[in-house]
Amino acid sequence: MTQTGNAIEWDPVIVWRATIVDLETLRWSLSTAPEPGWIAAFANAPTHRRGSREYLMSRAEPTIADRDIEWKVGPEDHLDANLRIHEKVDAANSVYREALQSRAAESEREAATRRARDAAIAEAQQKLDEANGVEG
DSSP: OOOOSOGGGOOOOOEEEEEEEETTEEEEEESSOOOHHHHHHHHHSOOOOOSOHHHHHOOOOOEEETTEEEEEOOGGGHHHHHHHHHHHHHHHHHHHHHHHHHHHHHHHHHHHHHHHHHHHHHHHHHHHHHHTTOOO
């Protein structure tokens, strides 16, 4: 993930490829290793599974390690799991972009406050210097 402090320049995570590791495990390769904030957004994104009883009742969730997502699901549920991963990636990208934009806006507010404070200090110093006959 390229995060330069500007949410506009952040590259969203993309699913490059889905692979069947074995009949019970799917792996999705990502364009980049996600940041912790993105991973949290991914984990919190809701999924509305449709499929076998075992899949619907399972507490198994996808896990992320480096640039891969893995999920243990039965063969009859591979396509729905694939759909859910794409939904969760899209949701995580949206939530993470919003968080970056919020952080950028807060940083800009803080910078504007610092600039205003620094300008007020400089003006007050100039007035004090003038009152004491000091040339700037």
